Amino acid sequence: xxxxxxxxxxxxxxxxxxxxxxxxxxxxxxxxxxxxxxxxxxxxxxxxxxxxxxxxxxxxxxxxxxxxxxxxxxxxxxxxxxxxxxxxxxxxxxxxxxxxxxxxxxxxxxxxxxxxxxxxxxxxxxxxxxxxxxxxxxxxxxxxxxxxxxxxxxxxxxxxxxxxxxxxxxxxxxxxxxxxxxxxxxxxxxxxxxxxxxxxxxxxxxxxxxxxxxxxxxxxxxxxxxxx
Numbered sequence: 676x677x678x679x680x681x682x683x684x685x686x687x688x689x690x691x692x693x694x695x696x697x698x699x700x701x702x703x704x705x706x707x708x709x710x711x712x713x714x715x716x717x718x719x720x721x722x723x724x725x726x727x728x729x730x731x732x733x734x735x736x737x738x739x740x741x742x743x744x745x746x747x748x749x750x751x752x753x754x755x756x757x758x759x760x761x762x763x764x765x766x767x768x769x770x771x772x773x774x775x776x777x778x779x780x781x782x783x784x785x786x787x788x789x790x791x792x793x794x795x796x797x798x799x800x801x802x803x804x805x806x807x808x809x810x811x812x813x814x815x816x817x818x819x820x821x822x823x824x825x826x827x828x829x830x831x832x833x834x835x836x837x838x839x840x841x842x843x844x845x846x847x848x849x850x851x852x853x854x855x856x857x858x859x860x861x862x863x864x865x866x867x868x869x870x871x872x873x874x875x876x877x878x879x880x881x882x883x884x885x886x887x888x889x890x891x892x893x894x895x896x897x898x899x900x901x902x903x
Contacts, residue, residue, distance in 0.1 A: 691822055701818035707811060708772040723869045725856045726848070730779065733844035737775045740840065741768045741833070754823040766833035767825040773812035774837030775844075781805045782845045788878075812837075 689705055691698035715731040718724070750765035784801050816834055819825040825833075856871040872878050 689822065698822060701814070701821050704811075704814050705769055705818040705822065705824075707815050708769055708776075711772070711776055725859065725869060725871050726853075726873055728869070729848050729852055733779065733840070733848070734772065734775065736844070737771060737837065737840045738768065740836070741766060741771045744836065750829065752824060752829075753826045764825050765829045766836055767816065767819050767830045768833065769819050770812075770816040770825070770830045770833030771837040771840075773815045774834040775841040776837075777808040777812040778838045778841030779845050780808050782842065786849070 689702040691702040712734070715727070715734065718727045719731060744766055745763040745768075748765045749763050752764035784805055788801070812834070816830045819830050820827055853873045856873045859871070872881075
């Protein structure tokens with residue numbers, strides 16, 4: 676055991692200057708891509724929606740392309756950390772992942788989610804969510820420069836690639852894959868209870884109203900049984 680060379684697993688390991696509160700905040704923010712991946716896995720396990728699965732597949736493809744680009748460009752990081760983050764730095768995977776997620780999600784908000792009962796409120800919350808997504812992506816990208824894990828060029832290239840892949844994957848999913856979802860859900864995915872919600876304009880409102888209707892119906896049934 677003493678002769679073994681130990682290598683740290685740097686996926687979630689983030690360093691920041693001791694006593695630097697801004698650095699600590701940005702170090703926490705830089706873990707956002709991991710939270711997104713955990714969120715994807717949780718949604719897939721508990722919602723089993725085809726669109727969520729394809730969105731996650733796009734995120735995995737995005738990460739694969741980032742790895743290929745890093746090894747092709749082979750540009751080192753601005754600061755070497757003694758064994759940590761020995762892989763190349765161009766482009767930034769954190770920046771690419773966040774901008775992929777943000778660009779796809781913003782397009783999804785604009786073209787997929789609709790709730791016509793109150794246009795002003797719908798527009799307001801869409802703008803707020805879109806601004807939040809873009810702000811989160813910008814903060815994570817900046818954190819990689821501030822903490823000296825990447826240069827500005829590495830972060831900006833990651834953002835550009837992420838936006839291009841996010842927009843491209845959105846087009847592929849909603850033009851090529853979405854028309855196939857009903858067939859796939861009925862023929863292939865029925866045993867696994869994987870569902871297609873692509874034809875529902877606002878899935879949040881749909882699930883809320885159906886859950887409320889079901890709850891009221893069961894409550895009336897229980898009340899009727901107690902009164903007999």
